[in-house]
Amino acid sequence: MDDLNLEEFPKELQNLMNLRHVYFDKDPMKFPVDMGRLSNLRSLSFFIVGKERGRGIEELAGLKHLKGELSIYDLQHVTDGEEAKKAKLAEKTNIRKLRFEWQGNRSSAINIDRDVLEDLKPPSELELLEICKFSGDKFPSWMMSGYLFDALKRLTIDKARYLIEWTEIAAWPTEGTIVLFPRLEELLLRNCDQLTSAPTRFPCLQKLEIESMDSGMPISNISTHLTTLTCLIIKKIRRLTHLPEGMLKRNKNLSYLEIKDCPELTCIVDDVFGCCASLEELRISKCPNLRTLPDGLHTLLSLRKLIIENCKSLECIPVTYGLTSLCEFSVWFCPQLPSLPEGLEYCNSLQMLTIRKCSKISSIPITQGLPFLREIKISWCAQLSSLPSGLEYCTSLQKLTIEYCTSVEFVQTLHGFTSLRQLSLYRISGKILLSALESCTSLEILSISYCPNLETIPSLDSLTHLRKLAIYECDVLKSVPSALASSHCSLTRLIKLEVGGFWKELDSFPAFHVIPQLEELTLYGWPKLNSLPEQVQHFTSLTYLEIYSFDGMEALPEWLRNLTSLECLFISMSKNLMYLPTIEAMQCLTKLQHIHIYHCPLLKERCIKDIGPEWHKISHISTIRGRFLFPFLVPKSTMHA
Structure with missing residues (x-):
């Protein structure tokens, strides 16, 4: 129905008694009435609860054959638990993915929402459950007492801002604590500001994401017995000062760790990385009080990506000797960081290096060739005075970008850079001398702009693969490259040209010949x-x-x-x-x-x-x-x- 601008479904829809599948978008139209009459329906991706007759939640009762995925929106229109029971969700055993969502800020509806969710008991065969904008202060008994859920693999709880309790119930009399979700693999808790407790036993949990909380208490609770995590994401935890001691040390198979936007985080866990030998990707960002990373970074033999962004107080990154698997290293906006970690030049698998807005870094410790390094991007590093001395030995380099580095001098021989495909120099105030540029025979993009000390452009005649050439706003340059001025232009693949903004005393634009394919x-x-x-x-x-x-x-x-x-x-x-x-x-x-x-x-x-x-x-x-x-x-x- 993509080409129709309907505001409301035709009333005749309710007469299609044998209809099995119906698909339509959530936003454009008013939800159809009397959906309960379509008793043979198999597919209904969402149901919007209304207050009018024919749009109540009881319309779901007769849809016994629904399967797959179902989202139920506007649950604030369900007035009590007795009304919620009429949906008979537990009988719809072929539903595998279920989402409950309320609307609005409803602090006065704590008891109502709690009763409604209590009687929206889902089928036990469920594999994915999402609960969004729930206003109750605790979860229903079926989430706290071991009700089946043997098949549930993913659970999301979002914007449950008044939720305080999510507790386990001890088995009677001596069997210990009931495992609520024996097969749960992914758990996402987001925007549950008042949540202070959570279950501790998730024997199969692989991915845990906790976001937008006031305290780190749920993290501490959940981490008590976890040993199976492969992915841990922690975001926007306002009063988290450090990670729980055992969270990383017990999870020997952890491969992905992300910590983001934790304003009071001062440390992770001392000497923790020695216990995370399987870690492949580490991302830390927007932690303004974090001053250093833990020692032991060099023991992460499986680490492939190390990304550190917007940590304004960071003063030290431990040595990286031994990171033989590291492919990507990126440091952004760490203005107090005086230097890059020692041993970076021995990360022989490194393919991408990005340094941005690190104003105190004056040098890059690469004195020997990194055989697999393909991309370097350096920008907004005001005190950087020179490029790595070992750059000329990085013969696999394909992309080199230097931007907003006002102190750097680009006096570089490019001899041997036969793999280089893109060279971009932007707003470099220091001297620029492109020696042996003609040897970069694979170059496809050459961009030099706002570089006031560029005096000459070497010959481009051999750069027959060049597709984009940008040379502009270089105040002392008086002519275009010879390849453009020649009547027999060799740049036969050039399709994009940006040129001009030269020496301001020139009375006319320097001559350049026609490039027919431009x-x-x-x-x-x-x-x-x-x-x-x-x-x-x-x-x-x-x-x-x-x-x-x-x-x-x-x-x-x-x-x-x-x-x-x-x-x-x-x-x-x-x-x-x-x-x-x-x-x-x-x-x-x-x-x-x-x-x-x-x-x-x-x-x-x-x-x-x-x-x-x-x-x-x-x-x-x-x-x-x-x-x-x-x-x-x-x-x-x-x-x-």
């Missing part, structure tokens, strides 16, 4: 220029043209009509631009569908819908955007990761 072109100007480069009119394959910062230009040229393949025209930051080409020229651009005008105040006034003198030239174009009448849109050439 599809996207962005031109950066400077105040002395009053026109676009003439050769652009011969780029007849262009589908995208951006004109940026041509303050001296008042009118776009009439020859723009020759760009008959043009689909998108982007004009920005040209304060004196007033005129588009004539209407005849604009109508020659039969494929032009999008025009964007941004920070061009005079042209803005002249293109106001219906009344601007330039409006009639563009009124036929399907998409017109700008800050004057249309949504704000940033030029894509100014967006950087």
Whole structure:
């Protein structure tokens, strides 16, 4: 029913007595009435409880053959337990996934919700159960007394903000504690701010995720007997100062650990990593009071990913000698971290290295080659003065990105970098010297921008695989690369070019020859220029043209009509631009569908819908955007990761 804009189902639906499967979206339409008459129904992905006759929860009673997945929404409309019983959920033994959800902040409905959930006893064959926005203060007896649930594998409890108790009941008289969920593999507790207790025995639990709690008490309770965890995720626990002592040491098969957004966490557990030999991925983020990681990091012989982000007080990462399996190492926004861990250069399996917003790091300890290193990204490291001295030995490197490193000098021989496919240098204030760039014969993307000390570009003639070339806003550069100026351009695969913003004393744009296969072109100007480069009119394959910062230009040229393949025209930051080409020229651009005008105040006034003198030239174009009448849109050439 994707193509129909129905607000309500036809009443005749209730007469389809043999209907077995019905599928429709939750939001667009009012839920149909009298669904209980469809007694042969097998598939019904959700049911929305209403207050009107024919939409009550009792409509589920006669749907005995339902199977698979069922979500029941708006349970706040169920007034008491007796009404909830009418759904007869326990009899629907073919349902495997069940979700209960209430709506609204309902602190006054604690007793009602508790009674309703008590009598919404699900079938014991259930494999997945989700309880969302429950306002009761404790769970029903069937969740606390060992009611079957032999098949339940996944349990989610979300936004139960008034829930305090989830306790176990001792078996009578001497058999110990009942195991409530003997086969449960995944448990997610989220937004249960007042929960202070939880069961401790989950003999098959593999994944535990606890998120958005006021205290770490549920973590401590649950962890008491856990030994089978393979995945542990802890997020947004506001009063958690440390992890429970035994949580990591008892779970010998733990492979994934994530700790995120715990503002009072000061330590994990001392010397814990020696007990987590199977750990493959460790992620720690948004823990502003965490000062150091535990010792023993080097014993994690199976660790493949180490990601540390937004830990503002972190001062030390232990040595990484011995991390022979480490493939990805990323450190983001750790402004107090003075150095990277010793031994990083011996992580011979390392493939990806990312260092971002670590303002105190002055060097990167890689003095020898890392044979499998494929990607390096370094950005916003203000005190970094040089690149790793062993970079030239990383011969498998495919992507190298250096951004916003104001002190670094990129004086690098690129000889032997035959695997390099992307080189991006952005906002580097230090000296740049690209020695032996011509040996990077696999290079597909070369981008150098906002680099005020770039004086020359080496020959690009041998870079025959180049698909994107961006060289712009380099203030002392006076010419385009020779490969662009040559009448026999070797860049036969180049389809995207961004160029300009050179030495401001130049009176004209440096000459470059036609690249017949070029599809996207962005031109950066400077105040002395009053026109676009003439050769652009011969780029007849262009589908995208951006004109940026041509303050001296008042009118776009009439020859723009020759760009008959043009689909998108982007004009920005040209304060004196007033005129588009004539209407005849604009109508020659039969494929032009999008025009964007941004920070061009005079042209803005002249293109106001219906009344601007330039409006009639563009009124036929399907998409017109700008800050004057249309949504704000940033030029894509100014967006950087």
